[in-house]
Amino acid sequence: MLKRLAPWVCIKRPMILTASVICVTASSVRALVVTHGMTPAVTPAVTQGVTPRRGWRASPTAAIKIHAPSGTLLVQGWGRDSVSIEGTLASGESFFGGGTVNGLKLGAEGTATAGRTSLLVRVPAAARVVVRSGAADVRVIGLTSTIDVGSAAGDVDVSGDADAVTAESISGDLHIHVNASAVRARTTRGRLDIAGRILEAQLTSVSGALVLSAQLIGTVRVETIDGAVEIRGAIARTGSIDVQTFGGTVDLAFPAEQGAALDLRATDAVIGGVLTGRRGGRESLDLRALAVKSGNTTSLSRVIGPSGAPAPSVTVRTMRGRIRLRTLPRERQPGD
Amino acid sequence: MSRHAPHTPHDNGPDPQLRAALDALPEERTPPADSWSHLQRTIATMPPAGAPQVRTRRTRVRWAAQAALAASLVVTLSVLANRSIRQASPDPLADLSDDERRDPRVLALVAQTRNWHAAAHDSARSARWPMAARAAVDGAIESTNRELGSARAALARDPSDVSAREAIDTLRERQRALLQHAMALLDDI
Numbered sequence: 333m334l335k336r337l338a339p340w341v342c343i344k345r346p347m348i349l350t351a352s353v354i355c356v357t358a359s360s361v362r363a364l365v366v367t368h369g370m371t372p373a374v375t376p377a378v379t380q381g382v383t384p385r386r387g388w389r390a391s392p393t394a395a396i397k398i399h400a401p402s403g404t405l406l407v408q409g410w411g412r413d414s415v416s417i418e419g420t421l422a423s424g425e426s427f428f429g430g431g432t433v434n435g436l437k438l439g440a441e442g443t444a445t446a447g448r449t450s451l452l453v454r455v456p457a458a459a460r461v462v463v464r465s466g467a468a469d470v471r472v473i474g475l476t477s478t479i480d481v482g483s484a485a486g487d488v489d490v491s492g493d494a495d496a497v498t499a500e501s502i503s504g505d506l507h508i509h510v511n512a513s514a515v516r517a518r519t520t521r522g523r524l525d526i527a528g529r530i531l532e533a534q535l536t537s538v539s540g541a542l543v544l545s546a547q548l549i550g551t552v553r554v555e556t557i558d559g560a561v562e563i564r565g566a567i568a569r570t571g572s573i574d575v576q577t578f579g580g581t582v583d584l585a586f587p588a589e590q591g592a593a594l595d596l597r598a599t600d601a602v603i604g605g606v607l608t609g610r611r612g613g614r615e616s617l618d619l620r621a622l623a624v625k626s627g628n629t630t631s632l633s634r635v636i637g638p639s640g641a642p643a644p645s646v647t648v649r650t651m652r653g654r655i656r657l658r659t660l661p662r663e664r665q666p667g668d
Numbered sequence: 669m670s671r672h673a674p675h676t677p678h679d680n681g682p683d684p685q686l687r688a689a690l691d692a693l694p695e696e697r698t699p700p701a702d703s704w705s706h707l708q709r710t711i712a713t714m715p716p717a718g719a720p721q722v723r724t725r726r727t728r729v730r731w732a733a734q735a736a737l738a739a740s741l742v743v744t745l746s747v748l749a750n751r752s753i754r755q756a757s758p759d760p761l762a763d764l765s766d767d768e769r770r771d772p773r774v775l776a777l778v779a780q781t782r783n784w785h786a787a788a789h790d791s792a793r794s795a796r797w798p799m800a801a802r803a804a805v806d807g808a809i810e811s812t813n814r815e816l817g818s819a820r821a822a823l824a825r826d827p828s829d830v831s832a833r834e835a836i837d838t839l840r841e842r843q844r845a846l847l848q849h850a851m852a853l854l855d856d857i
Contacts, residue, residue, distance in 0.1 A: 337742075346772035401796070401857070437720035443796065465799045466857045482853045502850055503804035517804040518847070521804040538846065557811050557842065579836065601676065616713055628822075651835050652820065 382477060385418040392456045393477065399439030400468035400486075401425060402447030409457035409492070421452035441596030469504070487522070496663075503542075524559075547620045549573065556580045559652075564660060569642040578651040585660045591637025595647045596623075598630045598655050605657040607636060619657055683708070773837065777844045781809070784847045797854045805850045812843040 363444040390396070392413055398405065399528030415436055421427060424442035429438030440449055449468070455461060458477045459565055463470050472479055473489045477618035480498040481488045487504040491630060492498050496514040499506050505522040508515060515533040517524055524535055524542040525633050531550035535561040544552065546565040551572050554561055566587050575582050586592065588609060596619075623632040632637060635643050648655050683691060686708065746757055770773045786794050816839045822832040 399857070464857050465852075466796060467800070482856065484801035484854055484857050485804075500849075500853060501855065503798070504800075518849070520808045520850070538810050555842070556837070557808070557815055576838075578818075578839065579811075597831075599835075600679040651815065651831070 358580070358638035364581065380485075385416060386429060387414050387416040388434055388436055388438075389413065389427070389433050390456055390459065393460065394433060394456060394457045394461045395435045395462070396455050397437045397462045397464070398429075398639065399437075399441060399464050400449065400451060400470065401440055401442065401466040402444040402468050403440075405439075405451045405453065405465060405468050405470045407453050407455060407461060407463060407475070408471070409476065410454045411457060413456055414454075415459075415582065416454045417451060417454070420447070420449060422447040422449040425449055456598075478511055508584075545558070567592060567644045567646070569644065570662045572645045573647070574645075575648045575650075577649075577653050580650070580653045582648050582650060582655045584648070584651060584655075584657045586644065586657075588659050588662070589641070591635070591643040592646045593635045594632060594644040594657075595664045596632040596655050596657075597648070598650045598653065600628050600652045601630065601650055602631050603655045603656040603657075605632050606659075607657060608659045634666070692726060721813070773844075777840045780844045780847045784809075784851060787851055794854070796857060805847070809843065810845055812839055812846070815839055816843075825838060 343487070349472035355638075364401045367499050375619070390413055390471075394415075394639075396415060398407060402425070415438070417429060417438055421440055425440045425442040427440055428435070428493045431437050438453070440451060453473070455476055455502065459476055460478045461480070463471070463472065463481040463482070465477075465486045465488075467485040469486040470481050470482065470483055470488050472481060472488075472492075474492050475494055476492070477538045478496045479494050479495065481490060481500070481549070482498075483501040483504055485503045486501060487507070488499045488501050489507040490499055491507075491542055491639055493511045494580075494665045495512065497508055497512050498516040499626070500516075500518040501522050502520045503522055504519070506517050508517055509527045512533045515526065515530050515535075515652065516648075517526060517533070518536040518538045520541045520607045521558055522537075524537055524540055526533065526535065526542075526546065528546060529548045530546055530552075531611045533550070533552045535544065535552070536555045538557045539559050540556075541560045542554060542556060542562070544554070544565070549563070549565045549567045549571055551570075552563070552574070554563070554573075554575045554577075556577045558626075560581045560583075561575055561577055562583045562585075563573060563575070564585040567590060573584070602621040604622065607617040610614065617636065619632060623630050624636060637643060681687075690722050764774060784805070788797070788805075794802075818837060819832045819835040819839065823836065826832070
């Protein structure tokens, strides 16, 4: 009889059962809602605020992986043998970090529900850095070793002098202004903007426009599906340009003195443009007039430039995308 | 002198029914000696013996109904989601010739495409994948399929068109690589 006076005895198990059913149901609904792009009704109660500045010892060439789900992340190289992080966290995100002097992993995690995360991470300048971002815009400056930035939906901006840069964003834009021996850049829909002195580059997009404006172009391979391609600059003696696109247009612009072995082919599209000579007695070349049409394919194979000058290869293949070459105006030539 | 407050009625101790119940309790659970009247008043206000069980049964029925309602909501949403998946992801084998269906490169792309759709709609796996990134990948699939259609049309017009045949192979390989790469990146964020 007394047990009836203690209601928890009777309802404790059903309460737990009901709560667990509701929790499972709510998380499932929330997952489905998130999957379909709606705002979840339930939000974690994490207070937004400024993170305390934290730091770790790190070797000069430590491997460091940084995560940033949303907001902005600035990764900056500095002259100290340590890593520090500071900034502001959005509600719903929390901070984590740890590792050894040779390997660290840090950043923010969780799902932002309000506010905006803004993090500044300082790392040794020669550290090997990997960044993974959900929707966060990432900027990397002052690093000299290898940089690997991958973002699902954020913009990526990398600048400085680095050994090698790998940058990728599925839907964001990539801005890479570096002096580097190797650059790998990939985007799906975002714009790809590359500048600097690059010995070797492999640039890939699906629909995103791709602009390479380099002081000196080494070996460059470009692949797109229907993104427009624009390449401006001087090709190194040992360099080459290889462009393959399907529906995208291709615009190439070289200095007047540039020598090159052109191998251009466009299916269901035209080849055009005019190359104007400045020195060496080269006359203007109307490429449209020089192109040969066979069936639905237009092609042009020709060596341009002053006689005796190096002629790095320029190969372009398109399906439906027109090809146009022109001479860079003197005042707009990269590196001037 | 009474130990009770002036307004408290005299305590005659528990009646036999209550005493029997109290005797059944462990000694340490025995209430303080001055609480008999309080317990008796509480018992007097209680409904007949069968009512609490009825109320408990009703409560359990209500909880079961709530659980069933929540479960049916999940099932309904899942069905709607799966229906939208099927509508958004047509059978990649539908338009292929028999030769293409036997081509391992084609089968690799079909498998990768199915993996993408399955992963993108697996709420546990893809809950943190940004919508913009998913839309970009879906848009890339459409762009590639559009170019594939163009190349296939060119090949249909001229079966000896080598460039069209190469284009089809290249596009399929790029699409497979795109999906594989995108899934790897999205799983890593």
